[in-house]
Amino acid sequence: MPIVRFYTTVGCRLCDEALDLAKPIIHRLKFRLQVIEIMDNPKTETAYGERIPVLHRMDQDAVLEWPFSAAAIYRFLV
Numbered sequence: 001m002p003i004v005r006f007y008t009t010v011g012c013r014l015c016d017e018a019l020d021l022a023k024p025i026i027h028r029l030k031f032r033l034q035v036i037e038i039m040d041n042p043k044t045e046t047a048y049g050e051r052i053p054v055l056h057r058m059d060q061d062a063v064l065e066w067p068f069s070a071a072a073i074y075r076f077l078v
Contacts, residue, residue, distance in 0.1 A: 004031045004077070005056040007048040009038050018053035018066055025073045031057075 004026050008015035019035070026033045038044045038052060048054050055064040057076065064076045 001030060001032045003034055003058040005034045005036050005058060007036050007038050007044065007052050007054040007056065009052060012052060014066060015053040018055075018068070021068075021070055022055060022073050025070060025077065029074075029077050031077060 004022075006015075006019055006022065008019065023033065036044060038048045051065055053066045055068070055073065055076065056062070057064075062076070064072065068076075
């Protein structure tokens, strides 16, 4: 099962909105979702701190940055 990482941090309203939008699509397309708290790792914080929310499709090493729509998420994952 391919993995999609969702980079986020506590208190990020846009991240909450983006995750609510992405979850059903990710599950419908049978990807495994990993929610990554960027503040847990200095390298991740540096890489994504000003870009979150971000979806990272691990099997293709592809990134989708906010703002994105449900249609954009779907196209990103198919």
